[in-house]
Amino acid sequence: MTQLFREMRMTGHTVVFFLGAGVLGLAAYLASVLKSSDLHHSFVVLVVVTASLTVAAFLLLYVPELVRGAEGPSHEFGYGERTSWSRPVYELPLLFIFAVLWLASASWSADILGNIQCDAIPKSQRIPTKSGSISAKAWCYEMRIIEALSWIQFALFAIFVWILITLTSRAKAFGRYGAWWEPIVELPWFGQYPGYPMGEEGSPRSGRYRYAYPASSARGSWAAPPSWPYESQPQMVGGAQVIPQQPGHAVVIRPSHGGRPAVIEQVPA
Numbered sequence: 001m002t003q004l005f006r007e008m009r010m011t012g013h014t015v016v017f018f019l020g021a022g023v024l025g026l027a028a029y030l031a032s033v034l035k036s037s038d039l040h041h042s043f044v045v046l047v048v049v050t051a052s053l054t055v056a057a058f059l060l061l062y063v064p065e066l067v068r069g070a071e072g073p074s075h076e077f078g079y080g081e082r083t084s085w086s087r088p089v090y091e092l093p094l095l096f097i098f099a100v101l102w103l104a105s106a107s108w109s110a111d112i113l114g115n116i117q118c119d120a121i122p123k124s125q126r127i128p129t130k131s132g133s134i135s136a137k138a139w140c141y142e143m144r145i146i147e148a149l150s151w152i153q154f155a156l157f158a159i160f161v162w163i164l165i166t167l168t169s170r171a172k173a174f175g176r177y178g179a180w181w182e183p184i185v186e187l188p189w190f191g192q193y194p195g196y197p198m199g200e201e202g203s204p205r206s207g208r209y210r211y212a213y214p215a216s217s218a219r220g221s222w223a224a225p226p227s228w229p230y231e232s233q234p235q236m237v238g239g240a241q242v243i244p245q246q247p248g249h250a251v252v253i254r255p256s257h258g259g260r261p262a263v264i265e266q267v268p269a
Contacts, residue, residue: 005167005189010062016156017058023149024051026142033129043108047146050101054153057094061086088168088187089180095164099157106150113143175252175267 027047034041118140126133167187171179179187243251249266 004192005187006185008189009185012156012160013058013061016153017055019149019153019156020051020054020058023047023146023153024055026146027051030139030142033131033134035128035130040112043105043112046101046108047105047150050098050105053101054098057098086184087181088164088184091184092161092164095157095160099154099161102150102154102157106147106154109143109147109150113140113147116140118144174254 027044031041031044031048034044118137121137121140123135123137125136127136127139164184164187167189168179171187176182243264245251246266248269250269252265252267254263254265
């Protein structure tokens with residue numbers, strides 16, 4: 001688990017949650033007052049559905065983790081293994097779908113409003129509703145807010161998709177071959193390596209795993225690899241460093257943080 005990525009992810013998701021809740025409130029109000037035969041009723045329904053799914057999805061994502069996390073760390077796996085069930089392979093399609101929905105909402109609202117200047121609308125202009133009428137200027141401002149928040153939501157989800165693909169691909173390139181199926185909180189943030197800052201030499205059962213193998217299975221329980229990687233020391237031959245490669249093994253060289261020498265490991269090929 002990398003604590004920095006966990007904090008950054010939760011911060012971003014919290015912003016998305018509250019923005020979605022704000023859009024849901026405005027759209028629900030418009031849906032409650034506008035007539036079902038209104039020209040823009042379908043747009044309001046789309047925004048309500050998109051915002052509702054966003055709020056519900058992030059509630060379902062974090063409530064189980066918070067409930068299990070309140071029980072305290074597991075003696076065997078620590079916090080990361082018990083409290084996270086989300087995987088990059090599951091979360092990536094979800095983020096992409098929400099990005100498309102918010103893009104549709106933002107584009108549709110921009111098409112409805114066009115070049116309308118809200119402050120130029122007369123105060124006396126009204127829009128008929130189910131039980132009377134509302135100010136056209138107030139409706140315009142509310143639509144502008146929905147449009148702005150929808151564009152922000154789309155931008156955030158697009159950034160989330162890019163970050164998730166980038167971090168997972170980097171983790172896989174650095175030896176975490178099952179990174180797409182592992183708990184998402186174990187991904188390293190930019191400038192970190194898988195497992196940092198928990199330590200490079202920790203045991204896998206405490207959440208501090210060796211570099212080339214995943215720390216957990218899909219069910220959140222650790223399964224020992226068939227052969228654990230071990231470090232090799234280069235030998236000096238003719239003034240050059242030579243790494244003796246064991247039969248049936250591949251040499252993995254990974255940089256160390258803090259200016260320390262690179263760690264050389266041999267893993268089963």
